[in-house]
Amino acid sequence: MFLSKYISEVFGGVKSLLTGMRRTGYYFTHHKNIITQQYPNQKPVLAERFRGEVVMTHDENNEHACTGCTACELACPNGTIKIVTKFDITPEGKKKKAIDTFVYHLELCTMCNLCVDACPTGAITMSNSFEHSVFDRSELTKVLNKPGSKIREGVE
Amino acid sequence: MGPASLLVLIMAAVAFSTAGILLSKVVLKASKNPVKGEPYECGVPTIGQNWVQFNVGYYLFALIFLIFDVELIFLYPWAVSVQRLGMFAFTEAVIFLFILFMGFLYAHKKGALKWM
Amino acid sequence: MTREELQAAITNLEPQVTFEEAGEFLNAVVPSELCRDLMQALHNMPDLSMDYMFCLTCVDWKTHLTMVYHLESTAHGHQVVIKSQLNRENPEIETLSDIWRTAELLEREVFDLFGVRFIHHPDLRRLLLTDEWEGWPMRKDYEDPINMIKL
């Protein structure tokens, strides 16, 4: 009684170990299952929606759609965005608010997408770039509007 | 080669180890820092004594091992000549191993083989 | 047990309890010195058997602190919220860590962040912050010019 239990215990144990070894042995001999991606040589395929950093889209005329309404600045939970506005004089002689600089602190950003969601004109989007490492963190503070750019006609 | 080879092997081991350690001493420029001397304990200072009086349970294993290992040594000459001696040696071994096994069972019952 | 029955049962246990109408749970406010006795009864009464404390916290109301205990009975499925007001200068309340074991760490957390002293707590020390930390960070008037960044 005791002996048969003992023997079945030993055999059951050995069998369970062999099952595991068969599984690892299978992967040892089947190299096509290898999932390693060799990163710098093999760039990952990122999804279209992947949130890497906030960018402002500029068209070919170096125009963007940012009105400087600061909706994104208000929506941002971390104070990542700072908008400096100025007043442009329209041809009619009226003063019109516009952005001077759109400062974006990438080092504070958590890629939560709330600013993009809040933007009424679709001026900012999330880009796919994810390789953000730099040697000096001050390089992570970016100005998103390109020099000399101005607001696209008709965007209010 | 005779027993002298053991000396050669010991010397080779010592030479290899010393060479490695010395070489690293030569290559390396070490800086002095009291923090380097702290024992590693997951990054926080050690609490209490490191060298405590240890549970006696640990030493029981050494004792039991000693007993069994000496018995094992007795079996070696027996094993060499068992085929020549035939059934007599077998009966002898049965008795010997039976006594050994009894001792083993005794130790087991007394809980000497339980880890503390 | 329905809300009314619960209310009646609690009033029966402790007549000094007042009830707040709002909220999804039954909110009972009890004076802090009676809190422990009521809790003990809530835990031990077979038809109440509030054996599961799923939340213990504190709210700083600037004028006073309020301990908030969320209790539930795993057997009967009813929940109740017990509140107890403490003064801000010297907040003290009896510990519940021997009634609900989970309260031990939660009370340490509340002590750490609000400075509420739990009487007879077995090991009342800072939990999340370092031992030499000064002040009670979760209070509304807490100021830390170095670590708190105003956006």
Added chain:
Amino acid sequence: MEFSLASIADSIDQWLNAHCASWLALTIEFVIVGVLCIGLFAVLGLVLIMMERKVSAYMQLRLGPNRVGPKGMFQTVADTLKLLVKEGLTPAGADKFLFNLAPFVVMIASMLVLAPIAFAKDFVIWDVNIGVLYVSAVSSIGVIGILMAGWASNNKYSLLGAMRSGAQIVSYELSAGLSILTIVIFSQDMSISSIINSQQDGWWIFKGHIPVIISFVIFIIAVTAETNRAPFDLAEAESELTAGFHTEYSGMKFALFFLAEYVNIFIVCAIGATLYLGGWMPLHIGNWEAFNHIMDYIPSSVWFLGKTFFLIFVIMWFRWTFPRLRIDQLLNLEWKYLLPISMFNLLLATLVAIQGWYF
């Protein structure tokens, strides 16, 4: 003349004796042996660590090292260089003498076991006539080094690791010894060369059938435990004791422990191959003359290394498949299962041997 290590050794010996005084020839031979052993150590370290990495990588759906050199072959060399330029720290409160002595003890222990191993036909450093007894005696010296290292480090993890490995190694010594005895019963001799010669017409694992297979399994389990390999790596269980007995070791001293571990694996697998798989003996099947003849053409050293590396692979396979045992389960396994079974198996083997029920 076909390739054979023994003939090379012989011709060197003859050439030296012809050209030098006999004492000088002997000294030179000693130096050559020493250098060869050191070389073997270094090469084994590099090869086995590389092998371990590749085996683990393939089992874990990874590629393993593949940047340094062709297919990452020089990764271990790079790591050795890294260890070389790392500082060997000694903790402030440590017992400095024992702390520095421990790696030497471990190295000497594993070096000494090389002596009776037959690497090829007639190619052995010292064919001592009590070979297997010598092996089991000397191989347990290593535990003293581990205990020393753990105790001297003045670190709690090290101490616990050392105590664990002490209990573990001495326990598994017993069943390893008993399984070696099984082969001694069959071959009626303790010297390694005569054990190999007794397997001329077939390896013991085939000739001795049931009792030898049981003892082979027990032997593999016991030596895995004795070399502190997973699933018995309790002395350095990294998820419990961070690094066990060598927590405080760094730089070259750590490298020596590391190297000794791998050399020990090689040694125990070499012993296993010698006892059960015929050492350098080629595979012969009954009277298939043609087949046996082809097998004879493969040099004996290749046979030996092939068998040894097969066993090493099996032990690595264990490591990358199984979870670690708990210390009390580990001792339970030894005292409740392996030891009684191997005692019983010894009697079975005796019976089989006396009655001549083996081939």
Added chain:
Amino acid sequence: MLQEVAKTDTGDLVINVGPQHPSTHGVLHLVITLNGETIKKVEPHLGYIHRSIEKMCESLSYRQFIYSTSRMDYLSAHINNHGCALAVEKGLQIEVPQRAQVIRVLMDELTRLASHQLWWGALAMDVGAITPFFHAFRERELINDIMEETCGARLTMNYMVPGGVMFDLHPDFQKKVKDFLTLFKSKLPEYDELVTGNIIFQNRMKNVGYISKEDAISYGCSGPTARASGVSCDIRKKYPYDIYAQLQFSEAIETAGDCWGRYLVRMEEMRQSISIIEQLIDNIPEGDFVAKTKAVLKLPKGEFFTRVETARGELGIYIVSEGGLTPYRIKFRSPGFSNLSALDHMAKGQKIGDLVAIMGTLDLVIPDIDR
């Protein structure tokens, strides 16, 4: 006799396990008192990654604070966000569109699967088998890819917003999820072969870290930890939110109360999650993915308590609102915190090796505990 000698001779060893330790999965710091190898006391020292999320949330608006909860229990980020969104919706009485509810539940269950996969690999690694960790990640990466495609991030998605979800599902979502499920169902038997059936693993789990039903309740355990002791505490069943009430799934309950029980509960939960996803994946209703909400959310004065079932247990979100733009006080009742409080009780009298097994089966996520 020998044992008595062993017992009287005590040399207690106090060891720090963590904050830099391979098996604490982060920066948990435990001070354990040992006699030989037997644990006499485990004392957690917390706060190494305490960021005071509760205090931070007091200065964030109701739209903004949701993102920060992803950083608590990062392995069930979706479910945390879901709970917060539910709390805000409860306060504002927003009716969430059916489609959004289904998407949320799908995402929750995928998150649960991913979390349990990581747990499985990490547990196996804790008890010394390293290979399963990589096998678990093979499948987990596929879930992450699905998440990335729809939500735009792999770990801290911030996909839930008050009233629904941030984007609509990616067009490939259904196909990818189905492919994943087919694959995962073929890989689950491998998990069993490699770990569940393994005798060493079973011995490491069985009769280790026992906690009785009463103690589990008293210690406030929730999730798989409590369910392994026989406490029926699945919030998805008890207080169903979104469309859980309409779904067919069973609550995984074991009565063993030890590590093995917790292991089985989580394995069963994976199967249940698969079945939930299968029920929903072909029946995603058309419609809006987010309800129309005001640009600025203001919760009415009052207290709101929401409970959701994360991968680790019950997450409670207690919001006290004064009617302003930001919550007056937020308390997160995190499952890991309560589960951790039972660690000392479970580990007492066990070996060091058991401690890591217990921590593995509790599935502690340290940011969840420290917050």
